[in-house]
Amino acid sequence: MKSLNPRGENPATAKLHRASESQAEERYRELVEELDAIVWEADPHTWQFIFVSARAEQILGYPIERWLTERDFWVNHIHPGDRQHTVAACRQAISERRDHRLEYRTATSDGRVIWLEDIVRVVCSDQGSVRRLHGVMIDITARKEAENKLTERTLYLNALIENSPLAIVALDPVHRVRMINPAFDRLFGYSAPEVVGHNLDDLIASEETHVEAVGYTKRVGAGETIHAIARRRRKDGAVVDVELHAVPLLIRGKLKGVYALYQDITERKQAESALEERTVFLQALVQNNPLAIAELDSQDRVTMVNAAFERLFLYTAQEVIGRPLEELIKTPAMAAETADFIRRIYGGETLHAFTQRRRKDGVSLDVEIYGVPLMIRGKWMGAVGIYQDLTERNRVEDALRQSLKMEAIGQLAGGVAHDFNNLLTGMLGSTDLLLERLGPSGSLRQLAEQIREGAERATSLTQQLLAFSRRQTLMPKVLDLNAVVAHMNQLLRRVIREDIELVTVLEPRLGHVKADPSQIEQVILNLAVNARDAMPDGGKLAIETSNVAVNETTARRRRPLQPGSYVLLAMTDSGGGMDAGTRSRIFEPFFTTKQRGKGTGLGLATVYGIVKQSNGYISVHSQPQRGTRFEIYLPRVEEPVDASLPQSVPARPVWGSETILLVEDERSIRRPTCEFLQKNGYTVLEAEDGAAAIRVAQGHKGPIHLLLTDLVMPKMNGGELAQRIAEMRPEVKVLYMSGYAENKVVHHEVVNGRAHLLQKPFTLDALAHKAREVLGEHT
Numbered sequence: 122m123k124s125l126n127p128r129g130e131n132p133a134t135a136k137l138h139r140a141s142e143s144q145a146e147e148r149y150r151e152l153v154e155e156l157d158a159i160v161w162e163a164d165p166h167t168w169q170f171i172f173v174s175a176r177a178e179q180i181l182g183y184p185i186e187r188w189l190t191e192r193d194f195w196v197n198h199i200h201p202g203d204r205q206h207t208v209a210a211c212r213q214a215i216s217e218r219r220d221h222r223l224e225y226r227t228a229t230s231d232g233r234v235i236w237l238e239d240i241v242r243v244v245c246s247d248q249g250s251v252r253r254l255h256g257v258m259i260d261i262t263a264r265k266e267a268e269n270k271l272t273e274r275t276l277y278l279n280a281l282i283e284n285s286p287l288a289i290v291a292l293d294p295v296h297r298v299r300m301i302n303p304a305f306d307r308l309f310g311y312s313a314p315e316v317v318g319h320n321l322d323d324l325i326a327s328e329e330t331h332v333e334a335v336g337y338t339k340r341v342g343a344g345e346t347i348h349a350i351a352r353r354r355r356k357d358g359a360v361v362d363v364e365l366h367a368v369p370l371l372i373r374g375k376l377k378g379v380y381a382l383y384q385d386i387t388e389r390k391q392a393e394s395a396l397e398e399r400t401v402f403l404q405a406l407v408q409n410n411p412l413a414i415a416e417l418d419s420q421d422r423v424t425m426v427n428a429a430f431e432r433l434f435l436y437t438a439q440e441v442i443g444r445p446l447e448e449l450i451k452t453p454a455m456a457a458e459t460a461d462f463i464r465r466i467y468g469g470e471t472l473h474a475f476t477q478r479r480r481k482d483g484v485s486l487d488v489e490i491y492g493v494p495l496m497i498r499g500k501w502m503g504a505v506g507i508y509q510d511l512t513e514r515n516r517v518e519d520a521l522r523q524s525l526k527m528e529a530i531g532q533l534a535g536g537v538a539h540d541f542n543n544l545l546t547g548m549l550g551s552t553d554l555l556l557e558r559l560g561p562s563g564s565l566r567q568l569a570e571q572i573r574e575g576a577e578r579a580t581s582l583t584q585q586l587l588a589f590s591r592r593q594t595l596m597p598k599v600l601d602l603n604a605v606v607a608h609m610n611q612l613l614r615r616v617i618r619e620d621i622e623l624v625t626v627l628e629p630r631l632g633h634v635k636a637d638p639s640q641i642e643q644v645i646l647n648l649a650v651n652a653r654d655a656m657p658d659g660g661k662l663a664i665e666t667s668n669v670a671v672n673e674t675t676a677r678r679r680r681p682l683q684p685g686s687y688v689l690l691a692m693t694d695s696g697g698g699m700d701a702g703t704r705s706r707i708f709e710p711f712f713t714t715k716q717r718g719k720g721t722g723l724g725l726a727t728v729y730g731i732v733k734q735s736n737g738y739i740s741v742h743s744q745p746q747r748g749t750r751f752e753i754y755l756p757r758v759e760e761p762v763d764a765s766l767p768q769s770v771p772a773r774p775v776w777g778s779e780t781i782l783l784v785e786d787e788r789s790i791r792r793p794t795c796e797f798l799q800k801n802g803y804t805v806l807e808a809e810d811g812a813a814a815i816r817v818a819q820g821h822k823g824p825i826h827l828l829l830t831d832l833v834m835p836k837m838n839g840g841e842l843a844q845r846i847a848e849m850r851p852e853v854k855v856l857y858m859s860g861y862a863e864n865k866v867v868h869h870e871v872v873n874g875r876a877h878l879l880q881k882p883f884t885l886d887a888l889a890h891k892a893r894e895v896l897g898e899h900t
């Protein structure tokens with residue numbers, strides 16, 4: 122008896138069975154691999170692929186190993202826009218143990234995005250638990266693109282119909298309405314629910330046109346295209362003239378209905394009226410144009426001017442129509458230019474020029490001209506002249522150029538003042554030491570005193586340069602200008618001579634301003650001296666204050682003045698006045714009309730600098746033999762007047778015993794300053810720049826009480842040095858020295874009382890008092 126295998130089969134039969142199974146499996150694998158799809162099998166719990174057909178690598182480009190080994194491979198490659206709902210749909214189908222179909226986008230290895238249709242079979246055990254997931258992924262990108270194109274085409278055609286300005290209706294083969302567009306509703310007053318399914322001719326054909334309409338419908342139904350002018354009835358009974366296009370709707374050669382278009386041609390009959398309205402509109406456009414426009418015939422005679430022309434040149438239309446235009450407005454000095462302009466325009470050239478033209482009252486205006494030949498349908502009809510008044514713009518541009526020039530001069534003056542202040546500080550310091558060593562009399566002392574007097578005069582000059590160039594440090598306070606003027610009354614009367622009458626006209630409820638009181642006094646004094654010199658035979662000087670609200674119009678005339686609330690300080694003299702050339706240069710430094718030796722030319726330049734640095738605006742109004750008026754606008758503030766007044770303080774000793782770190786790159790300043798401080802009992806550590814000062818501070822074992830440093834130095838400025846020293850020695854106090862406070866941070870700290878500044882040039886005595894003030898009382 123033959124033995125049986127564990128399956129109860131004869132061994133020969135079992136061998137034959139295994140061979141058959143192997144052949145079937147091989148055949149199945151060949152079929153799988155030949156499919157133009159990805160056949161897969163996955164674990165339903167981990168979603169890990171167990172089997173993926175070779176086609177996967179061809180379709181998506183990823184190696185099969187990644188499919189079988191990479192965690193969440195399928196989920197990670199689903200397009201982010203499809204991932205959430207695709208995964209959710211798959212989870213739900215598995216939980217419900219049902220086969221399902223998914224469509225989603227996925228990324229290929231070369232970065233392309235394709236569409237897959239994933240047909241998933243959920244395989245369950247006999248007990249009902251999900252055992253395997255089998256599926257087939259099919260590339261449906263081409264189908265999706267075709268569907269999208271079809272959808273896009275359908276949407277496009279629908280949009281064409283829906284947005285068409287023509288009324289469109291589609292009829293079925295028995296002339297019942299299938300569809301209308303919004304334009305049909307607008308033209309005939311019927312909505313879609315009211316007409317769909319109804320015979321169109323019964324709805325919109327009037328009694329007298331019904332036979333005609335039915336005839337058109339039958340002809341189109343027979344395959345004829347109709348184009349006709351007809352009358353149709355609206356829902357409200359009104360009759361409209363329409364242009365009709367009716368076309369048989371053929372699909373694959375079979376009549377599916379009728380396609381009809383209606384255009385309301387009522388506007389055609391209203392064309393003449395519309396043209397007339399257009400003409401009126403164009404006339405209004407010309408008449409209301411802000412540019413001056415004149416229309417000329419072929420003989421240069423005016424046929425029309427607009428209102429802006431009348432306002433600009435002061436001629437009425439009646440005064441100029443029929444007359445040669447250029448004969449009316451040309452300036453005598455530009456007759457040849459005017460003739461050339463006319464010749465060029467009438468020669469067919471478009472002209473653009475900047476020149477001058479004359480108003481009716483003889484005033485010359487700066488204008489920009491456009492001359493355009495007037496051609497209508499190729500026929501020469503004349504010309505059009507367009508004029509823009511540039512007088513105000515040119516004035517503003519001149520003022521801007523002047524302002525820029527003054528700014529450039531100011532920067533130069535500030536730099537010069539800085540260098541001079543360094544030189545003068547060294548001169549004053551060395552001279553003070555020299556005078557201490559010389560006796561109370563003698564020729565050497567006289568020479569030294571002359572040197573010091575010259576240095577002091579030069580100091581005054583550099584201070585004026587700094588004021589003009591806006592490089593000085595101001596100490597602004599809230600002021601009442603009336604109080605400042607009253608305080609200076611006696612001084613001004615001594616300055617201006619007895620033959621000049623001083624009059625003050627002060628606003629009783631004057632607003633407050635924020636400015637440096639000493640600098641405002643300097644402004645008033647300089648203007649008073651300037652007025653005195655302009656009235657050698659006596660006269661009158663008036664000082665006025667008032668509250669002023671500057672509107673947009675005033676601001677445009679007086680740029681760069683901005684709209685807002687101001688306090689006006691005005692000083693008017695009855696002197697000889699100035700011409701335009703002098704007025705344009707009075708604020709330039711060193712410009713003066715006085716004789717040599719009678720003035721430096723810095724008085725008004727100083728005024729200009731102080732006003733600008735105080736955020737104000739200054740203007741001058743003057744004509745020869747009609748006096749001069751200076752107007753200063755200072756921004757009004759709502760803060761109360763600063764009640765603090767200078768208090769007398771007991772004299773402090775100038776000597777001390779503290780240690781001072783002196784940092785100054787100018788040896789001519791550093792040496793006498795060091796010697797003077799040592800003479801007054803201080804221990805002085807010298808450094809020629811910031812880097813050297815840091816090394817000295819690091820190497821000094823004892824305390825350093827004061828850092829006395831120049832503000833402007835190469836490589837590292839005084840502000841930066843003070844920060845570095847403070848990091849090492851936070852207890853060190855700081856006193857800056859500067860020819861002008863160009864460091865904005867330090868300047869702000871000085872103004873707000875958080876830092877100390879000694880302005881160059883200074884005397885050694887001033888240095889001693891300032892150092893003692895910063896260090897505090899000597900103990």
